[in-house]
Amino acid sequence: MCTQNHQLKHIDKYIVGRFLKTYLFSILILAFIIIVFDISEKIDDFTDDRASGASVWDIIIDYYLNFVPFLINQFNALFVFISVIFFTSKMASKSEIIAIFNSGVSFYRLLLTYVITAIGLFAVNLLMTFWVIPEANKVRIDFENKFIRNAPYFNKKNTHVQIDSNSYVYFHSFNIKRNTAYKFSLEKFDGQNLIYKLNASFAVWDSTDNLWTIKNYHVREIDGINEKLYSGNKLDTALNIQPRDFKSWLNDVQTMNQAELIDFIEREKFKGSSQVKEYEVEKHKRLAFPFASIILTIMGFSLASRKIRGGIGMHIGLGMLLCFTYILISQMAFVYVAQSDMNTILGVWIPxxxxxxxxxxxxYKAPK
Structure with a gap:
């Protein structure tokens, strides 16, 4: 009995070691490829006048040390899958899997070692996704906004936003550079009854005092059958809305940890934001993608544990096909659920x- 337990521990240690070594090696290879291709794509941006304020050190520390982990973390489950396919098929081709089975270790007992390792990687990936990567994204996105991208813009017209339970803001257009909303109006209701309406030529955000300065305004106050009309050139007021709420990029949510993202979504729901579904997709895929590493580990082991004609090459080819199919299905599901009335959790978890x-x-079909 002791000998068998010692043998199991030795096999477990061997499997975990092969698993982690292959996984880390695949990440290092991919990191190198990512950096090479990204540098070739952004070399003009890095040498442009706009990026003259960024040193080589800034590019390495602020950009690549945050960009590479972000990208790797996005597709961590697929690296786990490829790693399992690679080292397991290699073991199968050398008849090591058969030898392990012949020593008395069952198929499911060997699979358990794979699953426990995958759960450990899932936990690390979840920690990275929920808390670490958002902090890294703050530095990366700030660098991109300063030295790579153009200034943010807001290209929607005729926007309506609910800012509290009784108040609504409307504006025809918004200029991010000037922090100015044009053809601005504010409406307040008492139940179904309109009690206050303000129309203005434009409203400018004052970042110093966190107030909106409303210019050339006309106000209509309604109290039953009584109405009061007045106007003015300038009015400072506090509203539960800021220019950052209008940025067209969804990158802002990538800088929020999971708790911040959940709070942000609740505020956006309260305001009646049209982008809530996209934010919810981001929230739910932060769990769905890491969890896929467990599913794909079991799939990889089921595929690669059998010795087949074509060996490692056949396994890797099939593994890559399944990887690309998973990515394709995931992207299609995310886009569809963000633009439809489909339940967000179901849509994100479909892949x-x-x-x-x-x-x-x-x-079920794997040889045991």
Whole structure:
């Protein structure tokens, strides 16, 4: 019994070691490829006059040390899958899997080692996704906004926003550079009854006092059958809305940890934002993507544990096909659910549900 337990520990240690070494090696290779291709794509941006304020050190520390982990973390589950496919098929081709089975270790006992390792990687990936990567994104996105991208813009017209339970803001257009809303109006209701309406030529955000300065305004106050009309050239007022709420990029949510993102979504729901579904997709995929590493680990083991004609090459080719299919299904699901009335959680988890079914079939058919 002691000998068998010692043998199991030795096998577990061997599998975990191979798993982690292959996983880390694949990440290092990918990081190198990412950097090479990204430098070739952005070399003009880095040498442009706009980026003259960024030193080589800034590019390395502020950009690449935050950009590479972000990209790797986005597709961590796929690196786990490829790693499992690679080292397991290599073991199968050398008949190591068969030798392990012949020593008395069952198929499911060996799979358990894979799953426990995948759960450990899932936990690390979840920690990175929820808390670490958003902090890194703040530095990366700030660098991109300063030295790579053009200034943010807001290209929507005729925007309506609910700013509290009884108040609504409307503006025809918004200029991010000038922090100015044009053809601005503010409406307040008592139940279904309009009690206050302000129309103005434009409203300018004062970042010093965190107030809106409303110019050339006309106000209509309604109290039953009584109305009061007045106007003016300038009015300073505090509203539950800021220019950052109008930025067209969704990168802002990438800088929020999970708690901040949940609070942000609740505020956006209260305001009646049209982009709430996109924010909810971001929130739910932060769990769905890391969890996929467990599903894909089981799938990879079920595929690669058998010795087939074509060996490692066949396994890797099939693994890459499944990877690209997973990415394609995921992106299609995310876009569809963000633009439809489909339940957000269901839509985001559809790729994992599909691959869980495929994994169950492969697991059932795997030689044991």
């Amino acid at each position: 994992n549900i599909i691959y869980t079914i495929i994994t169950a079939i492969l697991l």
